[in-house]
Amino acid sequence: GPKVLQIPSHQIIDMGQMVTLNCDPVSNHLYFYWYKQILGQQMEFLVNFYNGKVMEKSxxxxxxxxxxxxxxSYFTLKIQPTALEDSAVYFCASSLGLGALEQYFGPGTRLTVL
Amino acid sequence: GDKVKQSPSALSLQEGTNSALRCNFSIAATTVQWFLQNPRGSLINLFYLVPGTKENGRLKSAFDSKESYSTLHIRDAQLEDSGTYFCAAGNNYAQGLTFGLGTRVSVFP
Known part of the structure; x- marks a missing residue:
């Protein structure tokens, strides 16, 4: 199926530093999303993005x-400054467009804030 | 997990048996997606549903928007079916999905 790529797979940083998570969505998709998952538990929506703008955020x-x-280029999530509670796995997703809204997820970036 | 309730929370299945997972929605859902999160953490798309039923191999899923629930049936469970199954409610406006807490499935020989 369609592939979403995420770089890096793991990132360890000190609290207060800036981090940028990169996502390469499916090539013809128009809608992009970030989700946060802590310790393999519930996946929670963060934000979606279309046509250069944030559409909705939690x-x-x-x-x-x-x-x-x-x-x-890459669809990025930047956190500046980072906090301990930002430690989680961040998933990027993309979907084609209205009427074709199945979301495809990347493999996630595991962020550890020390 | 209040808006999308998954049951059971965990399930242990013997190889070759059948089972069903369920999601109940307390929010308006016009679409449902089912995913399997494998032990590496990757989310695998299983189904994308508008109201109705779909089947893919040993998996079958149904979504009833009027009664606000969806089901996922696993037939002839195999070891590789082990993982956490998530359902997620969506809508027609490309908004973020609302996920349930997942059902952890373990298939044993």
């Missing part, structure tokens, strides 16, 4: 978070 999407996709 209460988990703190002011320290930002997303962008400059010129069709």
């Amino acid at each position: 209460k988990l999407f703190k002011d320290q978070f930002s997303v962008e996709r400059p010129d069709g």
